[in-house]
Amino acid sequence: MDWIRDTFNTLRAMNPREYITQGMSLGLIVTSALMIWKTLMLVTGSESPVVVVLSGSMEPAFYRGDILFLNLGKEPIRTGEVVVFNVDGRDIPIVHRVIKVHERASQNHIDMLTKGDNNYGHDRVLYMPGQDWLNMEHIMGRACGYVPYVGMVTIIMNDYPFVKYLLIGVLGLLVLTSKD
């Protein structure tokens, strides 16, 4: 338990000026993370450039806890693409594959139908009652990159909030007491 005493002593020995400096470097880390996220949003055109897979409906390609990199882009969506979409009235985005596309000749209107590779039927049952098709405004992005397991961290942090606070607390303390 030496490190606790060390940490405590370090904190006690610091003067206000040092507290402000360390506080600012903490702020710098937070704002840098925000900047990277916002830049990714700008480049990919997606409101959420990285998503965690939450269900097994795309197994065996994607499992719960894997992460996907999204890109929205300008090109219209085509069948076979894996998209992440929001359904009206549900907060949780869904990762599924487009199996039907009907693109109108006039105006920029596309009707799409999706299905999970691991699901038996298509997604019309998941949409709002009366909603037969997905349109561009429902689409958050198309999956273009994949990394397994990494997203498990956020799932654990969401399921057990105390893990999140513990992690934030420890990281904050480390930054405050770090000597540069």
Add this chain to the structure above:
Amino acid sequence: MCGRCVQAKLHIVLDADLKSAFSWNTKQVFLFVLAEYQTETNQLNQVVLWDAIIQQQKDAKIRKKKLRQKYTFDDQGRNLRDRAFNLTVAWNVMPKVGRLFTRSQTFVGFNMPANYTNIGRG
């Protein structure tokens, strides 16, 4: 959901060898067959008719004398009769880690029959 639509049933013969699509970083290949056609209201209609997940290179040689259509081939209206359409075989290569990409090959110049066939109440 579509009371006043028409539907097509195709007889598709598929002969594909996707062994070369596999590399050390390939987790699976998602193979699918789709029909593409144009109507007066829609500049593009794409309907996936069949798909399969291939997880191993040794299973990547596909020979189907008669593909069992997995999804209905229906139009948003009643525009399938005497309609020209293309068929595309596409494969989405899904990695163990990294980038997803799709390759495809299109076969052009198919045409729907000029007359409806009665297949009973179905």
